[in-house]
Amino acid sequence: MQSIPLWGETLRLLVELAATAAFALSGILEGARKRLDAVGVCAVGFLAAFGGGTLRDLLLDSRPFFWVRHVEMLWGVLALCVLAMLFLRSRHVQVTERAMQWPDALGLGLFVATGTHQALVQDLPALVAVLMGLVTGVAGGVLRDVVCNDIPTAFHDHRPYAICAFAGGWVYVGLWTLHTPGWVSLTACVVVTAGLRGLALWRDWRLPEWRF
Amino acid sequence: MQSIPLWGETLRLLVELAATAAFALSGILEGARKRLDAVGVCAVGFLAAFGGGTLRDLLLDSRPFFWVRHVEMLWGVLALCVLAMLFLRSRHVQVTERAMQWPDALGLGLFVATGTHQALVQDLPALVAVLMGLVTGVAGGVLRDVVCNDIPTAFHDHRPYAICAFAGGWVYVGLWTLHTPGWVSLTACVVVTAGLRGLALWRDWRLPEWRF
Amino acid sequence: MQSIPLWGETLRLLVELAATAAFALSGILEGARKRLDAVGVCAVGFLAAFGGGTLRDLLLDSRPFFWVRHVEMLWGVLALCVLAMLFLRSRHVQVTERAMQWPDALGLGLFVATGTHQALVQDLPALVAVLMGLVTGVAGGVLRDVVCNDIPTAFHDHRPYAICAFAGGWVYVGLWTLHTPGWVSLTACVVVTAGLRGLALWRDWRLPEWRF
Numbered sequence: 001m002q003s004i005p006l007w008g009e010t011l012r013l014l015v016e017l018a019a020t021a022a023f024a025l026s027g028i029l030e031g032a033r034k035r036l037d038a039v040g041v042c043a044v045g046f047l048a049a050f051g052g053g054t055l056r057d058l059l060l061d062s063r064p065f066f067w068v069r070h071v072e073m074l075w076g077v078l079a080l081c082v083l084a085m086l087f088l089r090s091r092h093v094q095v096t097e098r099a100m101q102w103p104d105a106l107g108l109g110l111f112v113a114t115g116t117h118q119a120l121v122q123d124l125p126a127l128v129a130v131l132m133g134l135v136t137g138v139a140g141g142v143l144r145d146v147v148c149n150d151i152p153t154a155f156h157d158h159r160p161y162a163i164c165a166f167a168g169g170w171v172y173v174g175l176w177t178l179h180t181p182g183w184v185s186l187t188a189c190v191v192v193t194a195g196l197r198g199l200a201l202w203r204d205w206r207l208p209e210w211r212f
Numbered sequence: 213m214q215s216i217p218l219w220g221e222t223l224r225l226l227v228e229l230a231a232t233a234a235f236a237l238s239g240i241l242e243g244a245r246k247r248l249d250a251v252g253v254c255a256v257g258f259l260a261a262f263g264g265g266t267l268r269d270l271l272l273d274s275r276p277f278f279w280v281r282h283v284e285m286l287w288g289v290l291a292l293c294v295l296a297m298l299f300l301r302s303r304h305v306q307v308t309e310r311a312m313q314w315p316d317a318l319g320l321g322l323f324v325a326t327g328t329h330q331a332l333v334q335d336l337p338a339l340v341a342v343l344m345g346l347v348t349g350v351a352g353g354v355l356r357d358v359v360c361n362d363i364p365t366a367f368h369d370h371r372p373y374a375i376c377a378f379a380g381g382w383v384y385v386g387l388w389t390l391h392t393p394g395w396v397s398l399t400a401c402v403v404v405t406a407g408l409r410g411l412a413l414w415r416d417w418r419l420p421e422w423r424f
Numbered sequence: 425m426q427s428i429p430l431w432g433e434t435l436r437l438l439v440e441l442a443a444t445a446a447f448a449l450s451g452i453l454e455g456a457r458k459r460l461d462a463v464g465v466c467a468v469g470f471l472a473a474f475g476g477g478t479l480r481d482l483l484l485d486s487r488p489f490f491w492v493r494h495v496e497m498l499w500g501v502l503a504l505c506v507l508a509m510l511f512l513r514s515r516h517v518q519v520t521e522r523a524m525q526w527p528d529a530l531g532l533g534l535f536v537a538t539g540t541h542q543a544l545v546q547d548l549p550a551l552v553a554v555l556m557g558l559v560t561g562v563a564g565g566v567l568r569d570v571v572c573n574d575i576p577t578a579f580h581d582h583r584p585y586a587i588c589a590f591a592g593g594w595v596y597v598g599l600w601t602l603h604t605p606g607w608v609s610l611t612a613c614v615v616v617t618a619g620l621r622g623l624a625l626w627r628d629w630r631l632p633e634w635r636f
Contacts, residue, residue, distance in 0.1 A: 031579075037631040039586045040579025043566075054483075059266075061275055063485055064548075071549040085634050124276075125283040127290075142255075142359070147566070149575045151361045155243075155252025162251045207249040210297050271478075273487055336488075337495040354467075354571070363573045367455075367464025374463045419461040422509050 008183050012110070015190075017076075019107020022100040024049035024077045027144045028084045029093060034148050042081040044144055049077050052140035056115045056132055060122060101201065102194075105164075109193030111137040112165045113186045116172045126177075130169035137165045137193075158207045160200040168193030220395050224322070227402075229288075231319020234312040236261035236289045239356045240296045241305060246360050254293040256356055261289050264352035268327045268344055272334060313413065314406075317376075321405030323349040324377045325398045328384045338389075342381035349377045349405075370419045372412040380405030432607050436534070439614075441500070443531020446524040448473035448501045451568045452508045453517060458572050466505040468568055473501050476564035480539045480556055484546060525625065526618075529588075533617030535561040536589045537610045540596045550601075554593035561589045561617075582631045584624040592617030 027048025031041035050067055057065050067074050088096070115136030119129035138154050138161070145152040154161050168189045175185035199205070239260025243253035262279055269277050279286050300308070327348030331341035350366050350373070357364040366373050380401045387397035411417070451472025455465035474491055481489050491498050512520070539560030543553035562578050562585070569576040578585050592613045599609035623629070 032634060034575060034580070036575070036580045037582040038634065039584075039631060040576070041634065043576075043579055043586070058270065058482065059277075061273075061485075065483075068548060068552055071551055074551050074555070124280055127283055127286050128280055131286070146359060146361075147570060147576065147579070149361065149570075149573065151246060151248070152252070152255075152359065155255055155359070156246070156248045158249040160251075162255070207251060210244060210250065210253065270482065271489075273485075336492055339495055339498050340492055343498070358571060358573075361573065363458060363460070364464070364467075364571065367467055367571070368458070368460045370461040372463075374467070419463060422456060422462065422465065 012186070015103075015106050015110050017073075018103040019110055020049050020073060020077065021080060022103035022107055023052075023140055024080050025084065025096060025100055026104070026141065028081055028088075029096065030144055030148050030150075032088070036148075038085060041085060042078065044147060045081045045084075046074075046077060047147060048140045048144040050074075050140065051143040052111060052136045052138060053115075055139045055143075056118065056136040059135065060118055060132060062118060102198075105194040105197040105201075106190060108137045108161070108165055108197060109168055109190035110186075112168045112193055113172050113189040116169045116189070117176075117182075117186075120173065120176050126170075126173045129173055130166060133169035133172070134162060134165050138162050158209070160196065160205055160207060163207070164193050164196035164200065167196055224398070227315075227318050227322050229285075230315040231322060232261050232285060232289065233292060234315035234319055235264075235352055236292050237296065237308060237312055238316070238353065240293055240300075241308065242356055242360050242362075244300075248360075250297060253297060254290065256359060257293045257296075258286075258289060259359060260352045260356040262286075262352065263355040264323060264348045264350065265327075267351045267355075268330065268348045271347065272330055272344060274330060314410075317406040317409040317413075318402060320349045320373070320377055320409060321380050321402035322398075324380045324405055325384050325401040328381045328401070329388075329394075329398075332385065332388050338382075338385045341385055342378060345381035345384070346374060346377050350374050370421070372417055372419060373409065375419070376405050376408035376412065379408055436610070439527075439530050439534050441497075442527040443534060444473050444497060444501065445504060446527035446531055447476075447564055448504050449508065449520060449524055450528070450565065452505055452512075453520065454568055454572050454574075456512070460572075462509060465509060466502065468571060469505045469508075470498075470501060471571060472564045472568040474498075474564065475567040476535060476560045476562060477538075479563045479567075480542065480560040483559065484542055484556060486542060526622075529618040529621040529625075530614060532561045532585070532589055532621060533592050533614030534610075536592045536617055537596050537613040540593045540613070541600075541606075541610075544597065544600050550594075550597045553597055554590060557593035557596065558586060558589050562586050582633070584629055584631060585621065587631070588617050588620035588624065591620055 024045045027045040028041055030048070031044040034040075036044065050073075053066050057063065112133035114133075116129045116133035119132040124132070141154055142152040145154075171192045172185050172189040175188055180188075236257045239257040240253055242260070243256040246252075248256065262285075265278050269275065324345035326345075328341045328345035331344040336344070353366055354364040357366075383404045384397050384401040387400055392400075448469045451469040452465055454472070455468040458464075460468065474497075477490050481487065536557035538557075540553045540557035543556040548556070565578055566576040569578075595616045596609050596613040599612055604612075
């Protein structure tokens with residue numbers, strides 16, 4: 001009977017690892033594009049991978065940080081940075097970016113669920129919980145772009161990203177208040193977030209233009 | 213006899229709401245100017261409105277954040293972002309910016325007083341308290357400009373802004389050490405900060421050039 | 425018999441003061457180069473001098489901040505900003521930058537040792553401790569550059585800086601696990617970090633190019 005949660009736990013871990021790798025790679029590629037040196041590429045990779053969760057833990061005042069409890073994730077991202085610098089060439093970039101889309105979308109959903117959950121456990125109001133989910137999922141990419149001296153992609157590419165996460169966060173909050181079992185809420189949040197993101201990319205949805 | 217504090221409390225609340233709206237609007241307008249999408253405009257509005265106070269609370273380690281206790285402020289700013297995107301047009305910008313100057317100056321004074329007060333209550337040294345006041349009043353605008361990929365206005369437009377807040381903060385500290393009643397110190401700080409800011413704008417004062 | 429530690433303590437304090445001044449000056453010069461006003465120059469000076477240590481204390485959740493315990497450092501940096509604006513002229517810049525190199529390198533070593541030490545005392549894993557050392561030494565410069573709307577120098581000038589700090593951090597961790605007396609680990613960390621940095625500058629070492 002315990003096999004389903006165990007199976008689910010393994011799946012969850014796999015998604016988390018794949019998503020962290022996808023986030024780190026987005027930072028590594030951005031660093032390479034900006035011609036940073038080896039130190040800069042690693043720094044931006046770390047910021048993209050761990051920035052969102054760290055900011056959430058800072059705001060929720062929850063220690064130890066998740067990367068202190070799972071220090072092997074730090075080693076993994078460090079290894080990924082070194083491997084990317086050794087083996088990644090510009091002809092691989094487009095393939096890598098396409099391959100990253102799904103882990104990135106799934107990871108967005110997972111991170112939003114995690115952040116929202118942590119805030120709900122602390123009895124914070126629903127809107128705050130959703131915002132914490134958003135911070136977890138989006139802040140890493142924002143920090144990556146700020147350090148690389150760009151306006152954050154999430155804020156100006158007119159493609160739905162944070163807004164999918166926003167929807168997913170509300171789904172999680174809704175199911176939580178209905179006392180749905182944890183893995184159902186988690187799955188629903190991931191499916192809604194990643195599904196909306198996938199739909200948006202597939203149908204080329206655009207955020208409404210502000211005719212200003 | 214209770215009518216004066218109550219009246220004062222209402223006034224204080226009104227100034228706080230007006231100032232938060234003015235700060236949020238400064239972010240919304242900056243986001244619009246940079247052609248951000250709907251998500252970006254909201255994000256920059258939130259950063260401008262809540263960034264300073266949040267950074268202060270982080271530094272002073274005081275939880276819950278003020279926007280957790282007053283979650284209706286989050287809803288208000290969200291509504292303001294949506295309304296601005298629906299109704300604000302470029303021909304309104306100059307009017308809006310002029311109309312924002314007074315709430316902004318009053319809010320600067322109020323936020324400086326709040327930040328300084330919170331630090332003094334924690335028995336921090338005077339200079340630290342004034343700096344916390346400054347962070348409360350100025351950091352939101354700095355974060356707004358950093359995310360929009362600009363050098364912060366507060367740091368390079370040669371118009372006295374932070375320095376008015378600095379003066380106001382010292383007034384608050386001075387009156388606090390003299391055990392003046394809270395509302396007197398608060399009023400004095402707001403009057404000095406907003407007055408100096410108003411004077412600076414009216415007389416077109418400039419920060420001394422550094423002939424470097 | 426107490427004379428050696430006392431002598432060492434004085435030396436340590438001198439290095440710390442010189443390094444803080446060098447970090448602040450790097451911010452002041454960057455601010456001047458970007459034509460910031462007086463407020464901006466001070467703000468960037470403060471960020472460069474105190475940003476790294478403050479971020480470390482935030483992440484390690486250790487209060488009071490070091491600049492609350494040593495509020496005279498805040499006054500000192502404020503004085504330095506004012507003096508620099510009064511007396512520094514562009515013909516002094518090159519001399520100042522050369523004179524800053526050694527205090528900066530020694531300070532990098534010292535700050536890395538301090539950050540690593542604080543994390544080890546909290547029983548954090550070795551890699552996390554080294555990262556905290558890095559944050560202490562490097563984050564101030566990164567914040568300075570981000571606020572001045574540049575890509576951080578530490579990330580793209582291809583000169584070893586953070587990587588010297590990384591090596592020094594591991595030396596500290598290694599000696600700590602061997603229960604070496606504190607002043608030995610501290611000295612070794614400073615010597616390795618500053619020595620590598622000095623060598624790198626002298627021999628004009630470059631970080632390996634990523635042929636991407």
